Amino acid sequence: MRIALINPITRRAQGYHTIGTHIPQLGLQVLAERVPAGQHVDLIDEVFGTGNTEALLRQGNYDLVGVTSYSSGATRAYEIAATCREIGVRSIMGGPHASACPEEGGQYFDSVAVGECDEVWPEIIADADAGRLQPRYHGRLSDLETTGLGRARQTVHPLNGRYDVSAIQTSRGCPVGCEYCSVTQFNGPNIRRRSIDGLLAEWNETPQKFVFVVDDNFFGVGPKHAEWAKELLRAIIKHGKKRLWFSQTTINMGDDAEGLRLAYRAGCRGMLVGFETFNEESLKNYHKGINRKNLGRFQELVNGFHRAGVAVFGGFIIGSDEDTPETVADTAYTAVRMGVDIIQVTNLTPLPGTKMFERFKAEGRLLATDWPRDWERYTFTETVYRPKRMTARELDEAIYELRYAAAQERWVWKRAFRSLLRTRSLSTALFVYGMNHGWKRMARVQAPHDAQRYGLSPQPSTRLARIKEAFGMHLWSQVQFAPVVAAE
Numbered sequence: 245m246r247i248a249l250i251n252p253i254t255r256r257a258q259g260y261h262t263i264g265t266h267i268p269q270l271g272l273q274v275l276a277e278r279v280p281a282g283q284h285v286d287l288i289d290e291v292f293g294t295g296n297t298e299a300l301l302r303q304g305n306y307d308l309v310g311v312t313s314y315s316s317g318a319t320r321a322y323e324i325a326a327t328c329r330e331i332g333v334r335s336i337m338g339g340p341h342a343s344a345c346p347e348e349g350g351q352y353f354d355s356v357a358v359g360e361c362d363e364v365w366p367e368i369i370a371d372a373d374a375g376r377l378q379p380r381y382h383g384r385l386s387d388l389e390t391t392g393l394g395r396a397r398q399t400v401h402p403l404n405g406r407y408d409v410s411a412i413q414t415s416r417g418c419p420v421g422c423e424y425c426s427v428t429q430f431n432g433p434n435i436r437r438r439s440i441d442g443l444l445a446e447w448n449e450t451p452q453k454f455v456f457v458v459d460d461n462f463f464g465v466g467p468k469h470a471e472w473a474k475e476l477l478r479a480i481i482k483h484g485k486k487r488l489w490f491s492q493t494t495i496n497m498g499d500d501a502e503g504l505r506l507a508y509r510a511g512c513r514g515m516l517v518g519f520e521t522f523n524e525e526s527l528k529n530y531h532k533g534i535n536r537k538n539l540g541r542f543q544e545l546v547n548g549f550h551r552a553g554v555a556v557f558g559g560f561i562i563g564s565d566e567d568t569p570e571t572v573a574d575t576a577y578t579a580v581r582m583g584v585d586i587i588q589v590t591n592l593t594p595l596p597g598t599k600m601f602e603r604f605k606a607e608g609r610l611l612a613t614d615w616p617r618d619w620e621r622y623t624f625t626e627t628v629y630r631p632k633r634m635t636a637r638e639l640d641e642a643i644y645e646l647r648y649a650a651a652q653e654r655w656v657w658k659r660a661f662r663s664l665l666r667t668r669s670l671s672t673a674l675f676v677y678g679m680n681h682g683w684k685r686m687a688r689v690q691a692p693h694d695a696q697r698y699g700l701s702p703q704p705s706t707r708l709a710r711i712k713e714a715f716g717m718h719l720w721s722q723v724q725f726a727p728v729v730a731a732e
Contacts, residue, residue: 245373246284246306249275250297252313252320253290256620266291267456270411271312271339273396278365285400292405294320298327300403308372311353312339315595318349318619325352334377336368340430341619344597348616350379359383360416360431362393385432388416389439398450410452414443414476418460420494422520423531424561426597427460435464437472440479448485455511457491462515463503465494465534470503477506488671490514490557494534498545504552513675514555514586522578523571526564531599546583553669555676558584563592563639565632572642573710580714585663585676586683589646590624591639592631604629611636625690644694645702646711651687653715656680 251269272287279285286304288297301309301324309328313321318341328335338357342349349356354377357368361383371377388394394413401407417432418425447455463473493515497503507515519542520532527536538545549556560575572589579587594601594610604610612618612628621628625643627636634642660677664670695701702708 245308245369246286246304247279247369248286248288248301248304248306248309250287250309250311250321250324251289251291252297252311252317252324253294254316254320254620254623255294256316256623256626266405266407267409268396268407268411269312270396270413270458272402273398273400273411274362274394274413275310275312275365276400277395277397278362278393280366280369283369287400287402288404289402290317290320290404292402296404297324301327301333302331306333308369308377309333309335310368311335311337313337313341314339315341315344315619315622316624317341318345319616320620321349322352322616328354334372336372336377336381340426340595340597343430344426344595346380352616355379355381357381357383360385362386363391385417385434385436388436392439392442394438395442395446398446398452408452409454409456410450411456411458412443412446412450413458414438414462415459415464419465420461420534421531422518423529423600423603424592424594424598426595429597431460435461435469440476443476444479444483447480447487448483450487453487455487455489457489459491459493461494462491463493463497463500465496470497470500474503474506477503477510480510481506484510487511488513488675490516490675492516492518495519495538495542495545496534498548501548501552504549504554508553508669512554513669513672514557514679515549516557516559516588517549518559519579519584520559520561521564521567521571522575523564523566526566529564529566530561543582550583550666553667553672555585555663555667555672556583557586557679558588560587560589561592562589562643563627563629563631567631567639568633569638569642570707572646573707573714576646577710577714583662583666585659585666586679588683589643591627591643592629593622593624594629595622641698641702642707644698645705645708647687647690647694648702649708649711649715650684651691653712655715656684 249272269289276285288300311321325335335353336355337349337353338361342356343358346356346358363386364381364383386393415435415437417435418427419433421428488511495517524539546556558579562572594604609630612621627639631639659680660673663676664673
């Protein structure tokens, strides 16, 4: 039996999926690992482009095509399903969007898999091989430690490209339950860990020297989870191959000096921290309790990461009911003053399967509702709902100003040098340089699309001047950290 696994990508927006480092779609490699011996599996990852997918499907003589998709890729996924039906190949859709909208997916695919499907995937293959593929399959939240599930086939690459980093997952699930996030709904509220021995084996077998540990919350939210993370780090230090890596965590990790020192010794050079906002009321509305509790200590906690040599990759979301067009500039300025090494600002996006999506839908605030075509607009780079204190266009234009300044200002080396001063780590500073350089390139590629929507360039304004000031802060400014005050 010949199987193709596909990751569809939206063609509407530019991003890290089209420029820079090609991070694996881990779900494809995890499912590839679960394909029984004797069956053939190929990967097609449209992070490398969408142009060859149909041709590869027509040439591959496949018996089953599996597609895993986020909401932004669902529109493209349904086009792939149409090709499968045209050439007579059975198809199945899984992943977050299929789990949130199974009835919709069932209109295009022969079958839909809901939830985590590691355990049920061999059953799906067997049913397809026997000609009895069912219209719906339901996965479950498995015990990763005892079953060994979650391991990826690290040596397999897509037919249409080659990954230049590795992706590994040590845990699934998140207890935070943010209003805008579907992780708790899809992976459950409990953090489920894989076995340390199994993780070490995969860590040592991956051929890449740089790893993205894709956990939604590597360090967890309490002493029990923190101790497990430190146990894993000690094992990597003692038995793991030397690699550099980054992951995602919550701000509370900045309080654990031991955990951060271990992370650095194990090769960690950056952590993506979801700050989301400096506004306490917005954090309350997002149900981001950990951040709200630590809002007054953000500076202290960022300093904790830096003292250990670990860069802070700050994620910020603009578009809450408290935000105005000025929030973009204020957020960028405050984050730079705080010493956040890499800044990612995205549009608030209500995804299907989240509490926010249901609330906005009930309130009649969703703008992009021509589904499935409009799923391609749910990219975190476009406002698809009505904000309360500005229009959707005003929010888009404010973030356009940020991308415009990022593309124009000479700031990447400056930010890397500041990171070197703060962390005293050359490898961390080089990581910061690489990430910020990728963001600047992304901003430049996106610029023609922005110009087409909004005009040739943003008009001079106090807001734009403040953004440029954030990018162009003097090299030696703010080396001594200043206290951060929550935004009004």
